[in-house]
Amino acid sequence: MSVRVLIVDDSAFFRKRVTDILSSVPSIEVIGTASNGLEAVEKAKSLAPDVITMDYEMPVMDGLTAVRRIMAESPSAILMFSSLTYEGARVTLDALEAGAMDFLPKNFEDIARDASKMQDVLKSRILAISKSSPRRSQLRRKMIPSSHANERREQPAKLGRSAANLSPSSASRLATRSSLESPQAKSIKPINRTRAHLRKPAGCDIVAIGTSTGGPVALQKVISTLPANFPVPILLIQHMPATFTPAFAERLDGLSALRVKQADDGEDVLPGNVYLAPGGKQMLINDRAGRKRIMIHEGDERLTYKPSVDVTFGSVAKSFAGKALAIVLTGMGADGREGSRLLKSSGSRVWTQTEATCVVYGMPQAVDKAGYSDERLDIDEFSERIINEFS
Numbered sequence: 001m002s003v004r005v006l007i008v009d010d011s012a013f014f015r016k017r018v019t020d021i022l023s024s025v026p027s028i029e030v031i032g033t034a035s036n037g038l039e040a041v042e043k044a045k046s047l048a049p050d051v052i053t054m055d056y057e058m059p060v061m062d063g064l065t066a067v068r069r070i071m072a073e074s075p076s077a078i079l080m081f082s083s084l085t086y087e088g089a090r091v092t093l094d095a096l097e098a099g100a101m102d103f104l105p106k107n108f109e110d111i112a113r114d115a116s117k118m119q120d121v122l123k124s125r126i127l128a129i130s131k132s133s134p135r136r137s138q139l140r141r142k143m144i145p146s147s148h149a150n151e152r153r154e155q156p157a158k159l160g161r162s163a164a165n166l167s168p169s170s171a172s173r174l175a176t177r178s179s180l181e182s183p184q185a186k187s188i189k190p191i192n193r194t195r196a197h198l199r200k201p202a203g204c205d206i207v208a209i210g211t212s213t214g215g216p217v218a219l220q221k222v223i224s225t226l227p228a229n230f231p232v233p234i235l236l237i238q239h240m241p242a243t244f245t246p247a248f249a250e251r252l253d254g255l256s257a258l259r260v261k262q263a264d265d266g267e268d269v270l271p272g273n274v275y276l277a278p279g280g281k282q283m284l285i286n287d288r289a290g291r292k293r294i295m296i297h298e299g300d301e302r303l304t305y306k307p308s309v310d311v312t313f314g315s316v317a318k319s320f321a322g323k324a325l326a327i328v329l330t331g332m333g334a335d336g337r338e339g340s341r342l343l344k345s346s347g348s349r350v351w352t353q354t355e356a357t358c359v360v361y362g363m364p365q366a367v368d369k370a371g372y373s374d375e376r377l378d379i380d381e382f383s384e385r386i387i388n389e390f391s
Helices: 012-023 037-047 063-073 086-098 108-112 116-130 134-142 146-158 168-181 215-223 245-255 309-319 337-345 363-369 379-389
Strands: 003-008 028-034 051-055 077-082 102-105 206-211 234-238 259-262 273-276 282-288 291-297 324-328 349-353 375-377
Touching (some): 003 012, 003 037, 003 116, 012 028, 012 116, 028 116, 037 063, 051 063, 077 086, 077 116, 086 102, 086 215, 086 245, 102 116, 206 309, 215 234, 215 245, 234 309, 282 309, 309 337, 324 337, 337 349, 349 379, 375 379
Parallel strands (some): 003 051, 206 234, 206 324, 234 273, 259 273, 324 349, 349 375
Antiparallel strands (some): 282 291
16 A cells, blocks of 8 residues: 655645655655645645645745644644754744654755655655554554454543553553644643652663654653652753754753753763753763763764764763663664663663554664563653652
8 A cells, every 4th residue: 555645835846856756666656735734734634645744834824833734634644844943943843742743854955956865764754654644544443353343442432531541552552643633732741740759779870762753742741741859860862953952952941840951062961950962963971080971072974863872872881881771762763772782781771662652663663672672661651650760
């Protein structure tokens, strides 16, 4: 079954170029184009695409408004095209919170020339997020044997219940459905609770979290509900352009009781602080005479990811041998697998996100298959599980 794609952009040139690129893939079918957000909303209803590529700055109706309308009226997997500016980052993060699954920088030069790397990235992103498309999920549900029909029919009635009252499998499905089909839910608000007996356990001096596709929303869910007196530092490694990470750190800081900032070279790693790796660079931890400091550098140009989860995890394995908790969340590829191996070898623990609650089950799957995961959790379970670890 081909992945059906709707392309939305006010530039006729950009629509044609993206159409040509995607049409070269046998498993992708471009079923239509739209030149503004309102047209996109209408075609999303009439064409029922698996994936929509969405520009954010358009006439008649902007991309963010269109995402909100589409996710409320005819949900689809949406890939945002964003400019590499602070404003572009802010709008893209809003779109991800509204229900878009992923984003790519909108670079006309890369699209215009025969840039095979950019084209390969676009194709792989489309195919990856299509697996979580609401339309394709509905088709899969129709193919489920009748013995499971009652379980499926009962789920809507459970949406208002706490995940704690559901079985793990039901909670996983509900978390995924809720994130895709309830885009108008209120923004995540921090729970500024403090735990009187929160403490640093003997086996954990730092938490490191790595993620990629689907990561911004996943990280919001985890970080926004941790208490202000969290007793160890937290490192975040999110695959993201350099112009996006300052806006993302600012957003997380506003949602969290903890202090969240983009990491700076040479600063001390302190308890109760969250450090986001800068886009386009590598973040490491340096341990000199027992003093832990952050190192930011350009890194090896041969590395695919900047920042790289493997690079940060590897430095944590050395600087916090046997005393780290690493978490690998939703994302494409296998970044984090080698770093998890090093962490496990040093005696630290690794948790991964369940397939059912990932936008893309790539990075966690790589760690799971390698046998490095100590515990698998739904995305809505991480925060409480982390807090319990330190209680």
